[in-house]
Amino acid sequence: MKAxxxxxxxxxxxxxxxxxxxxxxxxxxxxxxxxxxxxxxxxSDIVPIDGTEQQVKLVLWDIEGAPLPGEQMMRYxxxxxxxIVVGDLTRPDMIEPMRRAADMIExxxxxxxxxxxxxxxxxxxxxxxxxIAALKDRYGALITCTxxxxxxxxxxxxxxxxxRIIGGKGGAx
Amino acid sequence: xxxxxxxxxxxxxxxARIVAVRVDEDLVVREVVGDWCEVSVGEDVRDTxxxxxxxxxxxxxxxxxxxxPFVSLGMSHEQPVAISVQRDWKTQSLWxxxxxxxxxxxxxxxxxxxxxxxxxxxxxxAAARDAALTADKAKTRFLANVSHELRTPLNVVxxxxxxxxxxxxxxxxxxxxxxxxNDIHDSGVLLLQLVDDLIDLSRAETGNLTIHEEWCNPSVIxxxxxxxxxxxPEAKGVEIVYEPxxxxxxxFADPRRVKQILLNLLSNAVKVCDPxxxxxxxxxxxxxxxxxxxxxxxxxxxxxxxxxxxxEPFGQPNAETRSxxxxxxLAIVARLADxxxxxxxxxxxxxxxxxxxxSFPVERLSSNAG
Ligand SMILES: Nc1nc2c(ncn2[C@@H]2O[C@H](COP(=O)(O)OP(=O)(O)OP(=O)(O)O)[C@@H](O)[C@H]2O)c(=O)[nH]1
Ligand SMILES: [Mg+2]
Numbered sequence: 286m287k288a289x290x291x292x293x294x295x296x297x298x299x300x301x302x303x304x305x306x307x308x309x310x311x312x313x314x315x316x317x318x319x320x321x322x323x324x325x326x327x328x329s330d331i332v333p334i335d336g337t338e339q340q341v342k343l344v345l346w347d348i349e350g351a352p353l354p355g356e357q358m359m360r361y362x363x364x365x366x367x368x369i370v371v372g373d374l375t376r377p378d379m380i381e382p383m384r385r386a387a388d389m390i391e392x393x394x395x396x397x398x399x400x401x402x403x404x405x406x407x408x409x410x411x412x413x414x415x416x417i418a419a420l421k422d423r424y425g426a427l428i429t430c431t432x433x434x435x436x437x438x439x440x441x442x443x444x445x446x447x448x449r450i451i452g453g454k455g456g457a458x
Numbered sequence: 459x460x461x462x463x464x465x466x467x468x469x470x471x472x473x474a475r476i477v478a479v480r481v482d483e484d485l486v487v488r489e490v491v492g493d494w495c496e497v498s499v500g501e502d503v504r505d506t507x508x509x510x511x512x513x514x515x516x517x518x519x520x521x522x523x524x525x526x527p528f529v530s531l532g533m534s535h536e537q538p539v540a541i542s543v544q545r546d547w548k549t550q551s552l553w554x555x556x557x558x559x560x561x562x563x564x565x566x567x568x569x570x571x572x573x574x575x576x577x578x579x580x581x582x583x584a585a586a587r588d589a590a591l592t593a594d595k596a597k598t599r600f601l602a603n604v605s606h607e608l609r610t611p612l613n614v615v616x617x618x619x620x621x622x623x624x625x626x627x628x629x630x631x632x633x634x635x636x637x638x639x640n641d642i643h644d645s646g647v648l649l650l651q652l653v654d655d656l657i658d659l660s661r662a663e664t665g666n667l668t669i670h671e672e673w674c675n676p677s678v679i680x681x682x683x684x685x686x687x688x689x690x691p692e693a694k695g696v697e698i699v700y701e702p703x704x705x706x707x708x709x710f711a712d713p714r715r716v717k718q719i720l721l722n723l724l725s726n727a728v729k730v731c732d733p734x735x736x737x738x739x740x741x742x743x744x745x746x747x748x749x750x751x752x753x754x755x756x757x758x759x760x761x762x763x764x765x766x767x768x769x770e771p772f773g774q775p776n777a778e779t780r781s782x783x784x785x786x787x788l789a790i791v792a793r794l795a796d797x798x799x800x801x802x803x804x805x806x807x808x809x810x811x812x813x814x815x816x817s818f819p820v821e822r823l824s825s826n827a828g
Contacts, residue, residue: 290512297574319571321563322528324535325508344511349528350574360525364512377585 288327288342289450291443292362294386295371296379297350300404303433304371305347308443313434320349323361332444334452341447352382354389362393367450369442371402374409374430380416387424398449400427402442407432475558479503480551483518485510488551494558495531495539503554508532509541510554517543517552528559528566538563607652611645618642655786658718662793669712669797673824676709676751677702679716680739687724687737695733698724703741707749708824715794720753722787723814727755730812747820748801754813759806769804791816798822 293301302320306312309328326345331338348361362368368390372379387399401420403412411417411430420426427449429442480489481503490497497506504510509529516522524543531537540557618638622630630638661667677700684698709716720739727737735756742750760768768788788804795802795816806812 288508288511298578317575319567319574321567321570322530322538323509323526324530325533327508327533344508349570357527360527361529363516363524364514366512376581 286340286342288344289366289447290344290346290364291367291369291446291450292346292348292365293369293371294348294354294358294362294390295350296352296373296376296382299350299371299373299376299379300431300433301350301371302347304369304402304404304431304439304442305345307433307436307439309345311436313436315434320347323348330440330444330447332447332451334448339451341451343443343447345443354386358386359389359393362390365394365397367398367400367446368394369400369402369446370426371404374403374405374412379403380412380420384420384423387420387426391424398427398446399424400429400442400446400449403428403430404433406430406437407434477556479554479556481554482552485514485517495537495556497556506532507541507554507556521545522552528563531556536560604652604656608649611648611652614645615642615649618645652786655790658790659786659793662790667793667797669715669794671710671712673708673710674713674716675706676716676741676749677706679713680720680741680751683717683720683724684739686721687728690725690728692725692731693728696728696731697736698728699736699738701738701740703743705743706741707743709749709818710822710824711798711818715797719791719794719816720751722791723753726787726814727753727757727812730757731755732757743823744817747823748817749820749823750815750817752813752815754811756811759808759810759812760804761808765804765806788814 293305295301297319298317302318302324303313305326306314309326324347326347328343328345330341330343332341333339334341346361346365348358351358368387370383370386370390372383383401387401390397390399401424417428420428427442427445429438429445431438431442433439474492475494477490477492477494477497479487479491479497482488485503487497487499487501487503490499495506497503509526510517513524516524522543522545524541526541528538529541531539538559540559542555542557544553544555545551546553618641622635622638658667680700680702684700687693688698724737724739731737738752738754740750740752740754742752744750769792791814792802798816799819799822801817802815803817804812804814
């Protein structure tokens with residue numbers, strides 16, 4: 286079975302590592318430890334795709350955070366089947382960096398599905414509907430408010446994207 | 459293996475923590491040079507180096523360009539490697555080079571962590587600074603409002619007094635003297651109220667607002683404050699009633715402050731109510747045992763936005779709500795309630811009146827309650 290590479294990108298400290306570790310290992314830590322380079326996680330899951338449950342294999346790329354996507358992030362994104370762009374709901378200007386990251390994915394990985402994760406939903410409210418609608422329109426993206434701390438919506442974040450990656454084959458994408 | 463080049467390479471790579479892996483078009487390992495990490499001939503290179511998963515198209519290019527400076531070798535993140543891929547143009551064979559970067563990584567990781575943590579702290583500070591600046595602006599705006607509020611009645615006082623003291627041949631008609639004196643008196647009262655409010659508020663802000671508690675009878679206080687409010691000029695034609703609960707408890711509180719809470723709420727209500735309206739003071743012992751006093755009017759009510767402003771210590775309600783007084787009343791009531799560990803709550807909707815309630819905690823009630 287083919288494994289799919291999914292990259293997780295965004296500014297530092299937004300919770301990329303925490304989201305992946307919640308999904309793969311079902312753990313969480315309040316301690317912040319910056320990620321250097323890339324940490325890889327292999328994960329098998331069962332995901333409903335076009336109405337049937339399917340076994341899938343993922344290689345998740347937990348990529349070092351950066352306020353804006355740079356040369357390094359582009360190198361690491363090579364060959365990804367999909368991308369999750371993470372933002373931190375507690376930060377006032379969170380949307381613009383997420384757009385920039387999504388622009389990079391569009392340019393580098395045209396046609397690959399993007400999922401936006403608005404993280405730390407346990408301590409901050411969801412963004413305005415108008416912002417969500419704008420992102421959906423612009424990138425055709427999935428949008429999920431998550432909390433790595435409580436685990437809220439975390440599996441769905443990855444499963445919905447996976448369903449798009451696999452279900453999208455030969456489809457609309 | 460018979461290749462001389464790879465023998466040279468083997469010498470070079472011995473002891474240097476680098477492994478070179480030759481793979482075929484199916485990415486199966488054909489040759490391994492260097493023994494620093496475990497890679498076996500015959501296996502799929504992606505099993506040892508999962509970072510290559512997804513990169514198949516690029517790997518099979520004539521000149522693959524893959525340079526990954528820091529990637530964990532596997533799922534255990536203890537072993538970071540730098541990965542690069544090269545095609546030997548002579549033999550057309552594909553080489554994958556893995557270099558141990560744990561030494562650089564341990565230094566870099568600390569740097570990256572410090573950099574990130576510092577810049578996050580810096581951003582937080584900047585946000586705090588912006589918040590402080592906003593608060594500062596609110597204070598400046600507040601001061602401007604206060605001076606405006608002081609100026610209006612002061613102008614009445616000075617203007618009225620200068621007319622009264624002006625030497626003239628014929629004395630002023632008595633009605634005029636009465637009118638001017640009344641205006642001066644009323645403005646003086648308003649000024650005094652404003653100054654008292656300001657003093658209370660600034661004491662509350664600095665934590666110097668104190669209470670002197672004793673056992674008191676809330677019904678007596680409520681009756682007294684209702685009587686006082688009925689005397690307010692705006693109370694003409696407004697009905698103010700008291701609906702006590704069956705058995706009102708004694709309250710351990712500062713009677714002067716409880717009066718102040720009630721009078722503030724009642725005068726607010728009176729000011730917004732047209733003649734013919736009704737204001738109701740209710741008391742209730744809640745299920746929790748807390749004792750709730752509510753002042754309810756059927757006046758114009760407030761929008762949530764106006765309410766938020768009215769409750770702010772330095773926020774001045776807009777023109778619509780300004781008629782509710784100095785604009786300080788609710789802020790003071792909220793603080794006075796706080797000093798009694800009481801919960802202050804406002805339920806209102808635009809056009810549907812307003813109910814302001816103060817719930818004193820059960821610990822402040824005499825046991826004969828309920
Ligand atoms: N309250 C709350 N805290 C979170 C959540 N997700 C992550 N955090 C905290 O945010 C901090 C950063 O989380 P990480 O997962 O390390 O962030 P990152 O995006 O991987 O950071 P870099 O690796 O530096 O890019 C940590 O202190 C986490 O505990 C969340 O959903 N809620
Ligand atoms: Mg991380």
